[in-house]
Amino acid sequence: EVYKRELPIIASGHLTTVGASKSDAVREIYIGTLDAFPASRFPPADYIALGHIHRAQVVGGCEHIRYSGSPIPLSFDETGKNKSVNLVTFANGCLTDVTPLIVPVTQPLAVLKGDFASISAQLNQWQNNDQQPSAWLDIEVTSDEYMHDIQRKIQAQTETLPVEVLLVRRSRAQRDRILAGAQRETLSELQVEDVFARRLALETLEATQQQRLEQLFNETLHSLNGEDRL
Known part of the structure; x- marks a missing residue:
């Protein structure tokens, strides 16, 4: 049977x-x-x-x-x-x-896009919010404005918010414009710090990684400048 x-x-x-x-x-x-x-x-x-x-x-x-x-x-x-x-x-x-x-959502995700002012305003939705677990954020900066410290600014604003920024990146169009602008400039027109900051801005790094690279760069630059004075 x-x-x-x-x-x-x-x-x-x-x-x-x-x-x-x-x-x-x-x-x-x-x-x-x-x-x-x-x-x-x-x-x-x-x-x-x-x-x-x-x-x-x-x-x-x-x-x-x-x-x-x-x-x-x-x-x-x-x-x-x-x-x-x-x-x-x-x-x-x-x-x-x-x-x-x-399937119920157990880990909130959010994508924020815009210039720094717009992103800052979007982050305000988590003010006075004790959401658990913290939302994971992907932040895409679309502004043409050059800000080498934008990750640090975003980190400072989100320290007290129930969010965890996993990714801060520049839009592909903006990266292309930055590269195009850099090609029209010569190294003699830029400071060493400018070259490093612009190259770093093209990378997708966590805030702690960026801070560590900036620290190592500054230590190296300080060491080289000290040798030049000898």
């Missing part, structure tokens, strides 16, 4: 399919020479559960082929997107329903 039961055929795989919507944290993987597998090439099955893509989605318009997505955000570009797991129901061996179950 057990062998006469109509059981569903369920397949699973960890791969990228043609047309799947990716996020920044997804790494490229290949099947032979294929970077994406066509949905039409999957074998017959009642349900195909796929992994690797972080966003929940149906593949190729086929309701029985799905990515459930990652249960938690794995990059800041997934901020604000619902995360879920799928409750899959079968009857007589056939798929009857797929119900996404939303």
Whole structure:
């Protein structure tokens, strides 16, 4: 009697399919020479559960082929997107329903963009807020204004806020403009400190890392200046 039961055929795989919507944290993987597998090439099955893509989605318009997505955000570009797991129901061996179950948010994420004044204003939303756990922040500076100490300014403002700044970066457009401007200048027009500060501004570093590099640079510069006077 057990062998006469109509059981569903369920397949699973960890791969990228043609047309799947990716996020920044997804790494490229290949099947032979294929970077994406066509949905039409999957074998017959009642349900195909796929992994690797972080966003929940149906593949190729086929309701029985799905990515459930990652249960938690794995990059800041997934901020604000619902995360879920799928409750899959079968009857007589056939798929009857797929119900996404939303996963509660346990770690708040936020992305702040703008010039320093705008970012400072956005940070005010956490004033007088005892949110736990602290929100993780990705801050993108879009201003053309040159501020070599912007990370230190942001760190000072967030010290008493229930946030943890994981990333402070300049927008790609701004980095390109800084590089273009630097190419029009000669080294003879710049102080040594300016060259170091501008190069450091192009890096994505934690505040403690930046402070340590600045300290080492100043110590080295002071040492060299001392040798010049001998």
